[in-house]
Amino acid sequence: MYHSCCCPHRGDLCGRPEFCATNLWIYGDADHDAGFTRFEKDPSRPFPVLFISFPSAKDPTFAERYPGRSTIEVVAPIPYGMFDRWADTAWKRRGAEYNEHKQTLTARLQKELERNVPATCGKIEAAEISTPLSTRHFANYQNGEIYGASCVPARFRARVFGARTPFRNLFLTGQDACTLGVSGALFGGVITASAILRRNLMGVVSRPGG
Ligand SMILES: Cc1cc2nc3c(=O)[nH]c(=O)nc-3n(C[C@H](O)[C@H](O)[C@H](O)COP(=O)(O)OP(=O)(O)OC[C@H]3O[C@@H](n4cnc5c(N)ncnc54)[C@H](O)[C@@H]3O)c2cc1C
Incomplete structure (x- = not known):
């Protein structure tokens, strides 16, 4: 695992009751292109990159307003093709198979979160996932590409x-x-x-x- 972050805490509890404001960029391979190519061919393989951040830790008043609670964001790439078959369905009405697919992905991401930030184990009360179709629906990016055109x-x-x-x-x-x-x-x-x-x-x- 290749962790990249801007403070030395690696997202563990920093001796404080809340998570720290560090962003974690976690790569499974130092060769990023190879990692992405492998994943595109077989999305059941480990995610080539995970971005984990703690938005509540960046809000100076959050702990005061919601003592003992945190929010966590986990972002991973996923090929749009995996969702193509639901492209013509409507938001919140994409069907049971889509919902099951989302559940599977949620479980995969949560497992990765718990592996990389062990302090979260058994502490997740609510989890919600969005897919490339969500990004397409809300922001009109045709293939759910959250960062717009490829930066090549x-x-x-x-x-x-x-x-x-x-x-x-x-x-x-x-x-x-x-x-x-x-x-x-x-x-x-x-x-x-x-x-x-x-x-x-x-x-x-x-x-x-x-
Ligand atoms: C889950 C998620 C996490 C992210 N995390 C990060 C992060 O940690 N750091 C980071 O730097 N970036 C992050 N990003 C990416 C970041 O949000 C985008 O790079 C940024 O918002 C792009 O800004 P923008 O103004 O170009 O476009 P947008 O913010 O996408 O704004 C475009 C707006 O145009 C509207 N629109 C589209 N089509 C039409 C139309 N035909 N008519 C009228 N309105 C229209 C959309 O609804 C949207 O409101 C994340 C994105 C997502 C989805």
Whole structure:
């Protein structure tokens, strides 16, 4: 197992009654591409990466409001093809087989959580899972791709990604105007505002108090 995190606590209880704010990135193989390729061919194999975080630990008032409780997020990749057959079904009405599939995935993720963060064993009171179809339903990403277009070199060379479009006064923004993730989407906003105002705002937002 390859753990990558930004504090030394590895997500165990840090001698405190709540989980710490560390994000855990857990890889089963140092060769990430090989891990993903193996998993895509056979999704019953171990997840190639797991992201585990403790949102409640990042909320300074959570412990006060909900003493002795925590929230945990576990994110793992899954091929959209596994859900294709339910693509034409409606949210919450996808049928018993889909629900069973979700239960199986929930159990797999919970097992991984308990293995990597033993302090959670026997402590999970409620678990809820979303699938690529959930992301498609709520955010309109056609294949449930939570990070938008693939971040491969071709993407950064393609002119279609960016704030400007061939249409006058039509601008794009968010992660596909810059790069993936919340911070990528935020900077996508800066790039778009710069394009609209015809002024480079990067210096403004990177100035302390800017
Ligand atoms: C479960 C999950 C966990 C995540 N965890 C992290 C994390 O820890 N760190 C991180 O950096 N990123 C994380 N992400 C990714 C992050 O949420 C995205 O990178 C980010 O939200 C992209 O921002 P955006 O503004 O480009 O697009 P979005 O936030 O997807 O916003 C696009 C909006 O447009 C709306 N929309 C789509 N189509 C239409 C339409 N036709 N008409 C009108 N509205 C439309 C959607 O409903 C949505 O509200 C996570 C995503 C998910 C799903």
